[in-house]
Amino acid sequence: MRPGDAPDQDTVENGPSRRSLLRGGALVGAGVVGGGVIGSFVGRAVAAPPSAKGSREPFYGLHQTGITTDTQRNTVLAAFDLKSDRVADLAALLRDWTKLAAELTTGSSNTVPMYSSNDAADRNAYADATQPSTTDDSLEAYLLGPQRLTLTVGFGRSLFVDPDGQDRMGLKAKLPPALAVLPHFPGDQLTAADSEGDLYLQACADDPQVAFHAIRSIARIAPDVAALRWTQLGFTPTNDAGTPRNLMGFKDGTVNSNVHPPADLDATVWAGSEGPAWMRGGSYLVYRRIRMALEHWDRLAPSSQEQVIGRHKLSGAPLGGHGEFSALDLSAKTSAGDPVIPQTAHVRLASPQANNGAVIMRRAFAYNNGTTPFTERWPPWRQSLEYDAGLLFLAYQKDPRTAFVPINARLAENDAMNEFITHTASAVFAVPPGATQSGDWIGRTLLT
């Protein structure tokens, strides 16, 4: 079955999902309807109130959302380890994930009344290990509205093959060559516990509690089947001041970004006929958590920072250019004969011109994990408490082998910015095509 085909109803919806069965028990009895009035209520079908906050991103479509979608204010990224090697378990999980994800993006499940009573009969049920792991909506996002929530699902290479390359669960033949193992890049200091994973779930929303609520809700469906491996929070600044600035203070997203996306997404972002049919309309995500040595960066004069980046800090114009969107003039020389954009400038080394036209589409968030003791690899060498903050680099592309890998190889060797950044986490995921309509599910093209 190819994306775009109508799903087989027998396959897709052969009875109520496990989640709705689990949830059913909790809904017998009383409920609550707004404003403190305790009343009798059965069921879940309550529409979002007319004053619902934030707008709603469509969930269904050929492509998953959260890729080209305008960047939201907040993200929670999550990776999961699959605790089962049965394809049927994975398929059931993904059906439930998709169904709940669609509900969450409408904001409607945020308005579901809860079972509520003074009956203390189940007071001790907590200690009963046989109790279902889901009760009902945890309510912390109640009435907050859709907040442009998007949920994006991906598959790690470890879903297809074991570390020794053996077939894990009968999916090896479907492993896309583009779901590659990244090489070790110079300077990488990757933390395994914050990297990779069998499954990926990316929540983006204009409210931090809505984004986390989505991850938490989906993670609750079947923690015995998919257990959290890592989560990472990110944010963007208020986004009505033009291209947002990263924590280095520079505009980030002028090119190669969903803020100003490549003209031809089919040529750069979406998987096509070059790979397995089940991935058509999908994309490949390379995630890198990039720590910035902000204390060191802040000691560098802004004029020198501009030499590192290759752009002016305030305007975002390339050195030698006249505005943010001026083309890079990589051949321009100063009167002394030096390149106007230095050989080691970040924008030069990352440019399509310097990479045989290779293009990625970044979806960037800042992150700030507080302060941690670090040992610096550049002078002044020291061990001290420093910010663990920087950039969540989420690059979507048609094929990492011809996009992220060659670009980052070049950057890792020569980028002047390396003095101020360290890649501390990494993952690659195949992000399959979207669920095309209600009843369809993400992963159907792989698993049926």
Next chain:
Amino acid sequence: MRPGDAPDQDTVENGPSRRSLLRGGALVGAGVVGGGVIGSFVGRAVAAPPSAKGSREPFYGLHQTGITTDTQRNTVLAAFDLKSDRVADLAALLRDWTKLAAELTTGSSNTVPMYSSNDAADRNAYADATQPSTTDDSLEAYLLGPQRLTLTVGFGRSLFVDPDGQDRMGLKAKLPPALAVLPHFPGDQLTAADSEGDLYLQACADDPQVAFHAIRSIARIAPDVAALRWTQLGFTPTNDAGTPRNLMGFKDGTVNSNVHPPADLDATVWAGSEGPAWMRGGSYLVYRRIRMALEHWDRLAPSSQEQVIGRHKLSGAPLGGHGEFSALDLSAKTSAGDPVIPQTAHVRLASPQANNGAVIMRRAFAYNNGTTPFTERWPPWRQSLEYDAGLLFLAYQKDPRTAFVPINARLAENDAMNEFITHTASAVFAVPPGATQSGDWIGRTLLT
């Protein structure tokens, strides 16, 4: 000198601050004015643009802001270790902190043009350890506006006395008795590296990048004098849906909160004549980072959660009450003779009625530090990867010895919620009165 008096100009502004001296050098030369036009520019006095985002909180006043101020969307808390034992260094630091804090809250320093040129002469200055540690604004909050930024400064007990109780830097005689050492409470699992500190700086704003920019900017003034000890980020959900909900899904702030503050702040929050004169108009902050075992909480039926809290989840009404703001009826009995609000319910044990009228004013944020391996102290006992998320409890009060300490002692012993929460960080700070006008500085009442 008492708060409210005009500051002595000789004392307050005897020459340019160290920071402005340091900064002077960076401003010789060219600058940039909007839109990519590179021009000649000297100075800092650029007004916020007419389209400045968010509104502005006043900085100067008898009380510091960020205490009773309506809770903003984001916070970054920071504690510092003072690296000097000279009162003169501390006074100079606090003068500079105050001056920059006032600037930051106007949003105007976010619009300061940067020195910007293609001159590579200072390219290697980074390796020069004698270079000033501040250059100029790091620009990541450029044009984002004031965003209701507040900055609140506090003093830890360790500023006054060494761990062995000896005078640290001549301030012991001014140690307020209310700046108490907290007892160990049952269940405390405090991480020393995330607790206490000589100095406290609380940034709250409606934008995460603006809040962090403020901490980062102030921390850059003199890292050799005040070095970061810990930072902690927090957030609140979109705040137009009534009393915000915490990550347990319950409304948090119905009472004892700046959302609905106590009627008589002088009697509950602000320090008065009962303590040292230098603290009049100040307050005492007790900070606790409270992890919630969300995975376990989510397994508890909502009706049982309500027995733990003592309120209805959806409405926020106390059990037996009819609306969020109903008074607690602690004597109400069910027909079976049991208390309607259980003896171990959180709201009963935290109520003024149960604590001889003791009142605190909480300023609550959610926090989410990702996922971490935890060992649970309640069944089902296990070690696993769990959310490190919960509540930043910021309680302001006139005297912790008669407010937080007795209330929390009662909670730590008997609160049913203890099964689902763990206090993992703690600090107490004396938050002095505000700077009353330009030229005045926070800490003047202590140090002059």
